[in-house]
Amino acid sequence: MTQTLLSDGVIWRGPGVPVARSILIDDDRIAALDDAADAAADDETRRIDLQGAFVMASWGDGHAHPLFGGLEAEGPNVRACTSVDEIVAEVGRYAAENPTDPDDPDSEWIFGASYDGSLAEAGLFDARWLDRAVADRPVVLRAWDYHTVWVNSEALRRAGITRDTPDPELGEIPHRDDGEPLGTLREWGAVDLVLNVAPIRPDEVRMRALQTAGRYYLERGVTWVQDAWVEPRDVDTYLEAADRGILPIRFNLAHYADPRAFDAQLPKMIKARQRVEEAADPLLTAHTVKFFADGVVENETGALLEPYCSGLHDHGMHVWGDGDALANAVKAVDAAGFQIHIHAIGDAAVRQALDAIQGAVEANGPRDRRPVIAHAQLIAEEDLGRFAELGVIACMQPLWAQQDALMTVLTVPRLGEERADRQYQLHSLEESGATLSFGSDWPVSSGDPRDGIAIAVSRQTAEGEPADGWTPHERVSIEDALHSYSAQVARQAFADQTDAPWGVVEPGASADLVILESDPRDAAASDLPGIRVVATFLRGTARYES
Structure with a gap:
């Protein structure tokens, strides 16, 4: 048995719970606190003097895309670019440094992510801009x-997309004034036209991506992630990593439910869940199914009760239609024992998601199901209380609750000021009695909880704007924000139903901990992102130390 004693620190155990000063870890679990911890330590115990550092249960990410995030490091670095010209130059640089391998035709494809959609008017990017950098190889960049996605002309050609290609189901192909396809493809139906003819990234690339994602999270104090969009090949990747013993952190997989193929998918999801259970890796579960109820406000596919200000897409898009298809699929998934996880951005999508969950509860009877609605960017007033009533976990992305360029350039003009000021009702949901968990949607936005917590408690940009915070009545306290990024994510993950629960600091719990150099409760919001992560413990082992 390996013992570690952490002492002389501030060990935070949750809102309203007295802090501890020392903690004893036996192998992978917390054995004791304070005097009991000191008394149980012996001459063989490894002792770490915290020197006043802050310790709490490690963070979780309630909604993210770790494979996507890891794969960004395998292509051109367009995320850092601040103009179209910079993106084009970066793609050109990458192509020159990564020529096509004659023995591997798939290597001619160039994949990258994630460019800033606000760099072109209305988020519309032209294939000819990318052609300036690479004209003879297909280029696919995710926004x-x-x-x-934004693609070059060669990618359009490979996909057979022409001026005569109709908009597919669940997708849109914008055109230039001359009728030719522009090069921007919106939503899955259109995006899949290209991805279906593109090669799947090789196993070793995907394995590297998973390791990259794990390092990213451990450096930021995160030990559990909800992968919120998993397809069959992704399950294989995670199982291969588990077989090799190289899963870097805890993952739960959410199988992606596609309305175009759901009836055939559900039996495969059940088999995939069984494969993960048989692997019996303590870091891997697959008990969730992910639905998209709508798209996003910024390309006007988020589903709204009232139309967009511009009127381009009227009320947005219901991915499963506005009938009973989503409700029936949710009911079937719930009956199969899966946790429900629904992406819902607009207020119409949130209502549809709540209705579907209510239908599942009524049809399948009571059980501890902990359904999740992710994002919940806009909630109608009459629907706010339904989260608590139905036991729905609101997994929110606090980093988005700020008046940054994305909000001011793309979001507010589409929603109008009145609706825009009803976004991201963190405090209102908390006050209603709903469980409020936090996630990042990484790599859509920063996966660092410190960044999200800073916004949650201030509703200000990094520059401190506005001075009093945007919609300041929706701020949450620092302790509640820490709680939402730890214990509440653990509740979403059913961690309390394991033999060594994580997300709590108490004897018998898994020793999943994050050590910060100083107490975030004493810091100004603007200083929170700069508080150094000293170490991240997963199951009693320091997986990261700065």
């Missing part, structure tokens, strides 16, 4: 929202 920051991962609902949109």
